[in-house]
Amino acid sequence: MGYLRDIGEPFKSGRPTLKPALEYWTEQLFAIVEKLFTWEGVEFKQKEIETRLILRGRVGIVKIGRNIVPVVADGLNGQTYYPDEFKYFNWTTVNSKQGRAIIDKDAILIDNNALRNPTMDIIRRYALILAHTEVTLINTLINGRSNKTIVASNQKMAESIRAYQDKILNGSNDAIVDPSFIGLSILDQANGQNSLNYIIRQSLLYSFYEDLGIKKNQQKRERLVSDEVEADTMLLKLNLKDMYDARKEGCEKVNALFGTNWSVTCNIDYDGNGITENEQEKGVSENEETSGPIQD
Numbered sequence: 001m002g003y004l005r006d007i008g009e010p011f012k013s014g015r016p017t018l019k020p021a022l023e024y025w026t027e028q029l030f031a032i033v034e035k036l037f038t039w040e041g042v043e044f045k046q047k048e049i050e051t052r053l054i055l056r057g058r059v060g061i062v063k064i065g066r067n068i069v070p071v072v073a074d075g076l077n078g079q080t081y082y083p084d085e086f087k088y089f090n091w092t093t094v095n096s097k098q099g100r101a102i103i104d105k106d107a108i109l110i111d112n113n114a115l116r117n118p119t120m121d122i123i124r125r126y127a128l129i130l131a132h133t134e135v136t137l138i139n140t141l142i143n144g145r146s147n148k149t150i151v152a153s154n155q156k157m158a159e160s161i162r163a164y165q166d167k168i169l170n171g172s173n174d175a176i177v178d179p180s181f182i183g184l185s186i187l188d189q190a191n192g193q194n195s196l197n198y199i200i201r202q203s204l205l206y207s208f209y210e211d212l213g214i215k216k217n218q219q220k221r222e223r224l225v226s227d228e229v230e231a232d233t234m235l236l237k238l239n240l241k242d243m244y245d246a247r248k249e250g251c252e253k254v255n256a257l258f259g260t261n262w263s264v265t266c267n268i269d270y271d272g273n274g275i276t277e278n279e280q281e282k283g284v285s286e287n288e289e290t291s292g293p294i295q296d
Contacts, residue, residue, distance in 0.1 A: 037243075052072060063107075133204060244266045
């Protein structure tokens with residue numbers, strides 16, 4: 001994704017490191033969040049709204065010429081009776097357009113949720129944990145091919161050992177043929193601590209979904225009483241519904257101010273009725289089109 005890193009870097013094999021793993025998981029989780037809602041009636045790609053909401057917790061909607069444009073809304077100012085509500089915001093675009101808008105008068109400020117918190121905080125948290133887990137898991141798998149550490153007594157010997165370990169890293173087995181290896185000190189690093197597996201990665205992804213308000217059937221719940229399950233489900237609904245309600249309110253304000261016909265639907269079945277908001281809206285439209293006066 002172009003927002004988070006410059007694509008086109010050549011693939012490099014070798015032992016995994018944290019930075020590329022962190023970039024990968026940040027982009028993957030970002031893409032998941034960006035697809036939670038569908039915007040209709042807008043004259044631009046919906047990512048222009050969602051990206052700003054995810055990264056900054058808010059997006060400004062202003063009119064530039066004849067165009068209704070989502071913009072970066074910084075510098076909230078103009079104190080009201082409340083410490084987190086403002087009269088104005090400063091806005092900018094990438095082509096150097098800028099201005100100062102009066103909220104609800106000549107521009108609309110759409111929030112990511114009731115507290116105006118960016119979802120990026122959740123993305124970064126889980127991306128970091130997943131990156132550490134993945135690096136540790138892959139290194140554990142590599143070390144499982146040869147769980148011995150060889151202690152070299154000089155640089156030449158160390159280079160030969162590294163060449164041997166590179167073969168192991170790339171999936172090949174090899175023999176040590178250098179006679180100078182005779183008498184090497186070999187340390188056994190096998191232990192029962194590195195039992196990470198695919199389940200840990202899945203558990204972290206399920207936790208990420210739940211923090212967003214998306215319920216996933218990750219494990220058996222026989223040990224939980226029904227009240228505990230219901231309380232957990234209600235909390236999940238509140239998380240996603242908060243973001244959805246903020247977007248719907250923003251749509252209503254934009255339509256009222258600019259005379260547009262924007263709408264937003266949720267792509268997740270947050271109320272547990274087996275139908276997403278998007279599917280429900282489409283179902284209503286289809287019923288309205290097919291219904292009519294009864295013919296004799």
